[in-house]
Amino acid sequence: xxxxxxxxxxxxxxVTPETKDFPRNNYGMATARGNNGSGQRPNNxxxxxxxxxxxxxxxxxxxxxxxxxxxxxxxxxHEYQESTIGAAFLTQTLCIDDTTVKFEIWDxxxxxxxxxxxxxxxxxxxxAIVVYDIQNQDSFERAKNWVKExxxxxxxxxxxxxxxxxxxxxxxxxxxxxxAKQYAEENGLLFLxxxxxTAMNVNDIFLAIxxxxxxVEGNNGNVHGRRLNENEPNRQMNNCCK
Amino acid sequence: xxxxxxxxxxxxxxxxxxxxxxxxxxGKKVLHIDRNKYYxxxxxxxxxxxDLFQHFNSEDPGEKFGRGKDWNVDLIPKFLMANGxxxxxxxxxxxxxxxxxxxxxxxxxxxxxxxxxxxxxxxEALASDLMGMFEKRRFRNFLIYVQDIREDDIKTWKDxxxxxxxxxxxxxxxxxxKNTQDFTGHALALHRDDEYLAEPAIVxxxxxxxxSDSLARYGKSPYLYPMYGLCELPQGxxxxxxxxxxxxMLDKQVDEIVYDGNGKVVGVRSGEELAKCKQVFCDPxxxxxxxxxxxxxxxxxxxxxxxxxxxxxALSTQIIIPQKxxxxxxxxxxxxxxxxxxxxxxxxxxxxxxxTVESDNPENEIKPGLDLLGPIAQKFVSVSxxxxxxxxxxxxxxFISESYDATTHFETTCLDVLDIFKRATGEEFxxxxxxxxxxxxxx
Numbered sequence: 054x055x056x057x058x059x060x061x062x063x064x065x066x067x068v069t070p071e072t073k074d075f076p077r078n079n080y081g082m083a084t085a086r087g088n089n090g091s092g093q094r095p096n097n098x099x100x101x102x103x104x105x106x107x108x109x110x111x112x113x114x115x116x117x118x119x120x121x122x123x124x125x126x127x128x129x130x131h132e133y134q135e136s137t138i139g140a141a142f143l144t145q146t147l148c149i150d151d152t153t154v155k156f157e158i159w160d161x162x163x164x165x166x167x168x169x170x171x172x173x174x175x176x177x178x179x180x181a182i183v184v185y186d187i188q189n190q191d192s193f194e195r196a197k198n199w200v201k202e203x204x205x206x207x208x209x210x211x212x213x214x215x216x217x218x219x220x221x222x223x224x225x226x227x228x229x230x231x232x233a234k235q236y237a238e239e240n241g242l243l244f245l246x247x248x249x250x251t252a253m254n255v256n257d258i259f260l261a262i263x264x265x266x267x268x269v270e271g272n273n274g275n276v277h278g279r280r281l282n283e284n285e286p287n288r289q290m291n292n293c294c295k
Numbered sequence: 296x297x298x299x300x301x302x303x304x305x306x307x308x309x310x311x312x313x314x315x316x317x318x319x320x321x322g323k324k325v326l327h328i329d330r331n332k333y334y335x336x337x338x339x340x341x342x343x344x345x346d347l348f349q350h351f352n353s354e355d356p357g358e359k360f361g362r363g364k365d366w367n368v369d370l371i372p373k374f375l376m377a378n379g380x381x382x383x384x385x386x387x388x389x390x391x392x393x394x395x396x397x398x399x400x401x402x403x404x405x406x407x408x409x410x411x412x413x414x415x416x417x418x419e420a421l422a423s424d425l426m427g428m429f430e431k432r433r434f435r436n437f438l439i440y441v442q443d444i445r446e447d448d449i450k451t452w453k454d455x456x457x458x459x460x461x462x463x464x465x466x467x468x469x470x471x472x473k474n475t476q477d478f479t480g481h482a483l484a485l486h487r488d489d490e491y492l493a494e495p496a497i498v499x500x501x502x503x504x505x506x507s508d509s510l511a512r513y514g515k516s517p518y519l520y521p522m523y524g525l526c527e528l529p530q531g532x533x534x535x536x537x538x539x540x541x542x543x544m545l546d547k548q549v550d551e552i553v554y555d556g557n558g559k560v561v562g563v564r565s566g567e568e569l570a571k572c573k574q575v576f577c578d579p580x581x582x583x584x585x586x587x588x589x590x591x592x593x594x595x596x597x598x599x600x601x602x603x604x605x606x607x608x609a610l611s612t613q614i615i616i617p618q619k620x621x622x623x624x625x626x627x628x629x630x631x632x633x634x635x636x637x638x639x640x641x642x643x644x645x646x647x648x649x650x651t652v653e654s655d656n657p658e659n660e661i662k663p664g665l666d667l668l669g670p671i672a673q674k675f676v677s678v679s680x681x682x683x684x685x686x687x688x689x690x691x692x693x694f695i696s697e698s699y700d701a702t703t704h705f706e707t708t709c710l711d712v713l714d715i716f717k718r719a720t721g722e723e724f725x726x727x728x729x730x731x732x733x734x735x736x737x738x
Contacts, residue, residue, distance in 0.1 A: 162534055162537035162538045163537055163540075163542070163543075164533075164534070164537045164543050166542070166543075167542070167543060167544040167545070167547075168545065168546070169543035169544060169545040171334050171530035171533060171534065172334075172342075172530070173393060173394075173523075173527055173530040173531065173534070174534075176523060277395055277522075278395035278396045278397040278521075278522040278636075279395060279396055279397065279398075279513075280391055280392070280394075280395055280396075281382055281385055281386055281391040281396060281519075282386070282391070
């Protein structure tokens with residue numbers, strides 16, 4: 054199935070500051086197969102393996118979960134982003150060596166607010182980003198609870214990244230970088246401080262996850278059914294398809 | 296919670312979640328509450344397995360049935376018709392992105408003490424032991440007639456008025472014998488009893504078309520079942536509602552629905568909190584005073600460590616026992632799902648036998664179904680009332696759904712939902728509203 058990002062948005066994404074810093078011959082944002090090519094990277098000409106992963110976002114309300122995704126997927130940031138409405142399912146692809154990693158990103162849609170996230174949310178998730186606000190100690194404690202919740206509910210070998218967001222506001226920081234880093238190390242989590250506003254480390258955290266995910270066919274033994282589709286009734290969903 | 300909403304939805308059963316999604320999509324401000332700490336209400340899927348045992352006041356089975364968290368056991372068994380209303384709703388709302396499905400492998404019908412596969416194509420029909428040689432020819436002519444008929448084209452009706460003449464007259468026109476009528480009316484048209492025989496034939500024709508159109512979609516059978524159990528469906532629609540701004544509160548006590556002097560709803564009270572609203576949508580368990588008992592359903596959940604005998608080891612099946620075959624007035628349904636749907640631990644099967652209660656000994660009524668299953672490792676029988684609202688909601692603005700009936704699929708569920716939506720908003724649900732707005736997220 055082809056992705057159809059607007060060429061404009063893809064381009065905008067390509068010129069975000071941190072993208073420039075990537076060694077382009079190794080990774081880069083790629084539009085998926087079948088695009089008209091306007092956003093295609095010159096080095097991404099060969100067709101390679103595509104692996105698809107479900108990634109969920111967790112964290113207290115207003116720590117910037119949706120902003121991180123919007124920055125990653127669309128290269129946008131809104132200072133006064135409303136509570137999540139209307140965009141809780143986004144996809145973005147990354148290229149690592151000969152593999153295209155497609156993230157299917159699930160946002161909480163605000164259902165975390167009154168502890169009403171459905172079990173469906175965690176189901177089959179292969180990666181998670183647990184977000185806290187570096188200005189808010191409570192949000193960090195909540196993040197630790199989310200990590201526990203994931204270890205209890207999610208697939209056993211889920212890749213978890215901890216993101217200390219709003220890192221651009223370090224003058225009002227209360228959660229120390231080293232404290233969070235130590236916690237992450239003790240619990241086997243990836244860790245980066247991020248800023249959806251300046252785009253700092255946003256792509257990097259997704260890249261780090263993509264690199265850590267096992268990219269083999271049928272990874273972690275998930276069993277898949279079929280997705281219903283108006284036009285392609287017989288399309289089978291596979292976890293990792295050639 | 297102390298805020299003002301357009302609508303408050305009580306209970307997270309499938310109907311309430313679909314309504315919640317439709318209302319949020321239509322721009323309404325929705326608060327959705329459930330007194331339980333899980334989604335699904337009466338139609339929940341219980342997990343892990345100890346919760347199922349607890350639900351029926353039994354002791355934790357420990358490791359006897361494999362890993363407890365591999366189980367998601369539906370309290371109410373249903374399948375989706377592949378071309379039915381619910382599938383259309385799932386696709387139009389984009390909720391299909393959150394749920395994956397598998398086809399049910401086999402569809403069987405009970406005749407003369409044993410089960411036979413409902414034929415899916417010409418070849419199977421010719422080999423079927425359901426009818427004799429000459430009857431097969433008559434049945435074939437009947438099917439061709441049904442396939443070709445178009446409601447808006449009188450020429451295709453061929454000297455028969457399906458809108459006026461009844462189903463019995465249609466059978467007689469093709470000379471179908473009693474056994475074939477039974478099979479057609481119950482295993483293809485999925486009628487629960489024989490009242491349809493006196494109703495206009497068009498109803499039955501539509502249902503047979505639904506069966507065959509559904510069959511054409513995925514091949515093996517007309518039925519679909521979601522991975523991880525039926526409770527994924529309400530969760531999916533709840534997510535849709537949340538995406539469009541709906542607020543979710545599980546594990547929240549609902550103490551009172553508050554009315555003004557004229558009996559019109561003004562809000563919902565939980566402890567000291569009062570949430571104001573213009574309308575309330577709920578299942579019958581939240582408004583005892585506005586519903587009446589319509590009937591009783593007996594359901595038996597059986598855990599098996601083997602597939603159903605005589606189904607070629609199918610990992611999922613539906614068996615219909617037409618009422619006449621066992622001297623009843625309503626059909627008995629058997630549905631089987633297994634580890635292939637992530638609802639049971641590896642090597643285990645969940646069979647559910649259900650029917651509408653007709654006697655004082657409901658457990659005895661489902662015996663013909665249980666007898667088909669082979670050895671049963673564990674069974675839980677429940678008899679539940681099903682309710683219908685006595686208040687259509689036009690004055691009170693409280694809109695109550697019907698309980699889930701004994702039908703094996705969701706067609707009546709969707710009709711109820713669409714009817715409630717229309718009563719409450721005065722308009723049909725505009726499916727196009729969603730597609731355009733979600734369109735930019737994924738193609």
